[in-house]
Amino acid sequence: MDGMHDLGGKQGFGRVNYPSPPHDETWEPLVRALSAFALRKHIYNMDEMRHAIERMAPRHYMTAPYYERHLTAVATLLVEKDVTTREELEALVQGAFPLSGPIGPGRLPSPPQLFMIGDKVCVKNEFVPGHVRMPAYIRGKTGVVVGISPPYPFPDAAGHAMQAPTEPTYDVRFRSRDLWPDSCDEALNHVGVFQSYLEKAET
Amino acid sequence: MVNPSDQPTASAEERASALEIVLRRKGEMPGTFVEDFTDHAEEKWITENGARMVARAWVDPGFRARMLADGKAAAQEMGFEFPEHHRQLVVLENSKDVHNVIVCTLCSCTAYTIIGAAPDWYKDIDYRARVVRESRTVLKEMGLDLPATTEIRVWDTTADHRYMVLPVQPPETTGWPEEKLVKIVTQDAMIGAARLDKMEG
Numbered sequence: 001m002d003g004m005h006d007l008g009g010k011q012g013f014g015r016v017n018y019p020s021p022p023h024d025e026t027w028e029p030l031v032r033a034l035s036a037f038a039l040r041k042h043i044y045n046m047d048e049m050r051h052a053i054e055r056m057a058p059r060h061y062m063t064a065p066y067y068e069r070h071l072t073a074v075a076t077l078l079v080e081k082d083v084t085t086r087e088e089l090e091a092l093v094q095g096a097f098p099l100s101g102p103i104g105p106g107r108l109p110s111p112p113q114l115f116m117i118g119d120k121v122c123v124k125n126e127f128v129p130g131h132v133r134m135p136a137y138i139r140g141k142t143g144v145v146v147g148i149s150p151p152y153p154f155p156d157a158a159g160h161a162m163q164a165p166t167e168p169t170y171d172v173r174f175r176s177r178d179l180w181p182d183s184c185d186e187a188l189n190h191v192g193v194f195q196s197y198l199e200k201a202e203t
Numbered sequence: 204m205v206n207p208s209d210q211p212t213a214s215a216e217e218r219a220s221a222l223e224i225v226l227r228r229k230g231e232m233p234g235t236f237v238e239d240f241t242d243h244a245e246e247k248w249i250t251e252n253g254a255r256m257v258a259r260a261w262v263d264p265g266f267r268a269r270m271l272a273d274g275k276a277a278a279q280e281m282g283f284e285f286p287e288h289h290r291q292l293v294v295l296e297n298s299k300d301v302h303n304v305i306v307c308t309l310c311s312c313t314a315y316t317i318i319g320a321a322p323d324w325y326k327d328i329d330y331r332a333r334v335v336r337e338s339r340t341v342l343k344e345m346g347l348d349l350p351a352t353t354e355i356r357v358w359d360t361t362a363d364h365r366y367m368v369l370p371v372q373p374p375e376t377t378g379w380p381e382e383k384l385v386k387i388v389t390q391d392a393m394i395g396a397a398r399l400d401k402m403e404g
Contacts, residue, residue, distance in 0.1 A: 005309055005310065006308070006309060007308050007309075007328055007331045007332040008306075008308030008309075008331065008332065008335045008336070008359065009308075009332070009335055009336045010332040011332075011336075013328065013329040013332040013333050014329055015329065015344050016324050016327050016329050016330045016333070016334075016341060016344065016345060017323070017324055017327050017329070018324040018327075018330075018344075018345045018346075018396070019322075019324065019391075020322050020323035020324045021323075023323070025215075025216075026216070027215055027216040027219040027220075029237075029241045029244075030219045030220075030223060030237055030241075031215075031219050031222075032240075032241070032244070033236065033237040033240040033241055033244075034219070034222050034223060034226055034232075034237070036240055037226060037230070037232050037236055037237075037240070038226065038230065041230065041231075043230065046288045046363070050309070050310055053310065062328065065215075066311060066323075066326040067215070068215045071215060071218055071219055071222065074222055075218065075221075075222055078222065078225060078226075078230075083225060083226075083229050083230055084225045084229060086208075087207075088225070089218075089221050089222075089225070090207035090208060090210075091207065092220075092221035092224060092225070093207070093213035093217045093218055093220075093221045094207060094210065094213065094217075095207055095210040095211055095212060095213035095217070096207060096208050096209070096210050096211065096212045096213065097207075097212070097213060097218055097221070098212060133309065133361045133362060134361070135308050135309055135359060135361055137308075137335065137336075147293070149290070149291050149293075149362060149364045150290045150291055150364075152288075152290065152362060152363045169362035169363075169364070171293075176335075176336065176338075176357075179336075180336055183336075184336045184337065185336070185337050185338050185339040185340055185355070186339070186355070187338045187339070187354075187355040187356065187357050188354065188355070188356045188357070189335055189356075189357050189359065190356060190357065190358045190359065191359045191361055192359070192360065192361045192362030192363075192364060193361070193362070194362065
C-alpha cells in the first residue's frame with residue numbers, strides 16, 4: 001500500500017536527531033517482549049506485524065514513537081486473531097485504545113523467473129493495495145542485479161496470513177540520479193527486491 | 204456509561220500493560236517471559252558481537268573472507284544467534300574509496316542480534332526519509348564529511364536479509380591485539396553513520 005510508512009525519498013524532513021538523546025521508557029522493553037512472544041507463539045508472522053504497523057492511521061503513524069507503533073500493531077493483531085476485543089482492551093485501560101485500519105486482500109507471487117547477477121531489471125509499475133516490500137521510490141525504475149539472497153516467504157501473501165510460497169530476493173543496484181534525476185546526492189542505492197516485483201529490462 | 208472510545212487515549216504505558224494482561228490470560232504467556240526475554244535481549248544481542256566479528260576480520264584474513272562470503276555463518280561460528288526470519292547477513296566492506304550506509308526506509312529493520320538494538324536516530328523518520336536521497340548531506344550533518352571522491356552505497360533493508368558494515372581499520376591500530384580492537388568498534392560504524400578511520404572532507 002502507498003502508506004505513510006513508505007518514507008524513502010520523501011522531502012521536507014529535517015536533521016536527524018543524532019546522536020540520540022538518552023531516554024528510559026520502561027514500557028518499551030515490555031512491548032518488545034510482548035511482540036516477540038506473540039511472534040514465537042505464531043499468533044502472527046513478521047509480515048503481518050509489519051503490515052499492521054503500515055495500516056495505522058497516517059497521523060497516528062507519524063507522531064507515534066517506534067514502540068508505540070509496535071504496540072498498536074500487536075493490539076490490532078490480537079483483536080483480529082480473536083485473542084481479545086477492542087472493548088476488552090478499552091475496559092482495561094479505561095480510555096481509548098487506537099488500533100490500525102482494516103486489512104484488505106493479499107496476493108500471490110508472479111510465476112517464477114530467473115535473474116542472474118549482472119542482469120538489467122525493471123521494477124514493475126504496480127500499485128498493490130495490501131502489504132508489499134517494494135519502496136515507492138524504485139517503482140518503474142531500472143537497476144542491475146548485484147546479489148541473490150535465499151528464498152523468503154512472499155510478503156504480499158504472508159502479510160495477509162495466506163499460504164506464502166518462498167521466492168528469491170535480489171539485491172538490485174540503482175543510481176540515485178535515475179531515481180531522482182537532478183534532485184539527489186550522487187550515490188548507489190541498493191534495495192532488496194522480491195522476484196515477483198521485477199521484470200527483465202529492455203536493453 | 205461513557206464509551207471508553209470517546210475518552211482520551213490511554214498512555215502507551217497503560218496500553219502496554221493491558222496487552223500484557225491479555226497475553227497472560229488468553230495467550231498462555233508465562234509470568235516470567237517478559238523478564239526472561241528482556242534479560243536475554245540485553246545480555247546476548249549486543250553491539251560487542253558485531254565488534255568482535257569486525258576485530259577478528261581485521262586480524263584474521265581467513266575469517267574476513269568467510270565473513271564477506273557468508274556473514275551469518277561467520278557470526279554463528281562465533282556463537283552468535285539470529286531470529287528465525289533473518290536468513291542471511293550481508294557484510295558490506297568499506298574501503299578508502301567506498302562508504303556503505305544502511306537504512307530501512309519502510310520500518311526499521313536491523314541485524315539486532317549482531318550489532319545490538321537499533322539506536323533511536325536509525326528509527327527517526329528524518330533518517331529513513333532522507334538518507335536514501337541525500338546520503339552525502341545527511342552523513343555530513345551527522346558529522347561524517349566524506350571526500351567528494353568517495354563512492355556512497357546506501358543499502359535499504361527491504362527484504363529479510365540483514366546488513367552490517369565492515370569498517371576500515373584505523374592505520375594507527377595496526378598490530379593491536381584482537382581484544383583491544385574490539386573496544387574501538389562502534390555501532391554507528393557498523394551502520395555506516397560514522398567511520399573509525401579519519402577521512403579528509
